[in-house]
């Protein structure tokens with residue numbers, strides 16, 4: 001690197017300016033110190049934004065998560081990064097400013113994935129990205145997109161699905177939406193970050209096949225279809241090497257094979273060795289420490305780090321800065337259109353709600369239902385969700401109580417008089433907090449104990465109201481997994497459900513359970529009790545309004561599960577390889593599920609397992625009822641080179657308008673014999689609103705390579721020739737409506753032999 005010449009030019013009057021000169025010219029003009037600064041963020045105190053006593057980064061957005069180092073002499077701005085994904089997370093107030101800054105709390109990723117509507121998810125991304133733009137944020141730290149491997153992962157709510165195709169397509173849509181604003185989106189956490197226990201150091205041990213087919217596949221899809229400008233590495237190790245220090249992951253796979261052109265940043269304080277991170281291609285370290293800066297500087301001077309590698313990383317960071325709204329001197333307004341975004345939050349929450357059960361058409365609510373008995377603390381203070389471990393400073397969270405009242409329903413006054421003071425008292429003890437407005441919001445990870453109204457009161461409620469609604473809630477956040485007890489209903493919840501059902505069923509009135517959860521919980525032991533179960537997930541700030549619309553039938557449910565609900569926790573394929581009630585300490589030689597986690601279930605994650613090994617589930621992947629009914633007919637396949645277009649006709653054969661999600665599963669020839677899942681989702685599509693009697697043709701596309709399995713022996717993607725593939729058109733993974741067979745020609749595509757496991761594992765086999 002011609003450092004001295006470049007430095008000399010930089011001192012002269014003709015200093016190359018970013019945005020005017022080429023990236024090469026700017027990079028060549030940078031001093032070694034400037035380069036080391038540029039690849040290290042400005043520290044946790046984004047507002048102060050100083051680093052090693054040198055030039056401040058000028059980052060005026062409190063609550064932002066990170067920033068980059070500004071080099072004014074070369075026109076290099078300090079840009080600002082903030083968290084999503086379910087809404088922009090910045091501080092409500094700014095220094096010397098009396099205004100409060102509100103953002104929209106959108107439904108969490110599990111809820112968005114349940115819409116199976118990529119256009120809608122793109123709109124959510126567009127809205128979150130717009131709030132970032134209008135509040136002066138250049139880089140949104142979202143979407144999060146790890147596989148929901150186990151129901152106890154504390155961050156499942158931020159992730160989309162147990163399936164890589166759903167994950168990848170959702171993330172791609174979200175990225176397209178965000179980046180349409182000129183704001184950078186960041187795929188995180190790359191890769192295999194499926195547990196929070198010991199997340200900074202856990203070694204995820206995974207076969208190359210499971211990596212390729214399950215854990216990396218979603219990222220591959222999102223990269224190709226969404227073209228994000230940034231990727232954030234995860235904290236954990238993958239087969240013995242920190243993700244942020246892995247040449248195989250970041251260079252061989254991400255850059256060379258997948259042709260990623262953007263910027264790679266670390267998770268906050270992720271990895272251990274700044275030099276190895278630089279070498280691996282982790283372009284930027286966030287939030288950045290003085291120690292990392294000094295280490296990089298010294299390593300280059302001592303010839304321990306090849307300066308060419310640093311230069312490569314610097315160029316990647318410059319690319320990100322070049323695209324940033326700050327470089328373009330975008331004048332942010334501090335006033336995004338919160339009303340328009342609330343409407344998107346409301347629509348996406350509605351479409352993401354999954355009707356799990358609906359005996360005797362308990363829903364939609366009969367027109368005779370005017371007065372509702374509302375049980376469960378969360379009915380009065382819905383958990384809206386959050387971004388990372390923090391809440392989004394939204395204008396309000398509409399509770400189910402408010403949603404019902406807004407929709408014209410009466411809610412039992414005596415129950416209001418019981419719950420509201422109880423919740424308000426919890427609030428003063430720090431259990432609940434109110435950011436704005438009158439509705440209490442839960443503090444993350446802590447829920448109040450359920451109240452137990454006396455049987456006499458329940459009987460009086462059953463007499464004086466038309467039906468009962470009971471909300472069950474769970475919340476979690478980053479750094480901690482859920483406790484196994486969170487998977488099951490608590491004793492007090494079961495007791496409440498039992499007594500409400502007893503009192504209301506005794507007088508012939510219905511009980512509907514609303515699930516306000518971020519991911520999978522146990523349902524098998526209690527699902528027979530209520531008449532209907534509506535899974536609302538963590539539905540964002542408009543949750544109560546969305547719920548009221550679905551309950552009343554103004555919005556016909558069209559959400560389907562992006563995760564399977566197993567019968568028992570022990571049925572979960574990773575049950576014996578996941579931290580249960582996380583042990584806190586490492587042991588010499590490594591503690592199982594803490595220091596390392598063996599992904600012994602291999603590719604058999606979620607429905608791939610339940611289907612292939614004959615396990616009954618409580619609610620299958622892809623399941624979701626409607627108030628109307630759909631009929632499928634005339635499946636077709638048209639081949640065009642390596643591209644297959646699959647189509648099926650879908651008719652609304654019921655009495656209400658509705659949308660249907662069609663799922664395309666594929667079985668490889670002799671799947672069982674070749675240790676392949678019984679069937680795998682390869683594509684999906686959602687119809688537009690179909691009126692009763694209306695038919696639409698739904699088309700889906702797959703490529704031959706999408707049908708391939710990964711062969712670790714040969715490091716290649718392979719499609720078997722020996723027989724026909726079966727294409728299944730399903731309303732869920734367990735409700736196949738039509739199918740066809742087709743002889744797909746054999747195929748083999750060689751790829752890099754990366755990320756080999758370092759230890760022997762007993763992998764699950766069919």
Ligand code: BGC
Nearest residue numbers: 065083141188267268388478
């Ligand atoms: C989290 C990321 C987040 C970052 C910045 C990390 O600890 O894992 O999801 O984007 O912090 O807040």
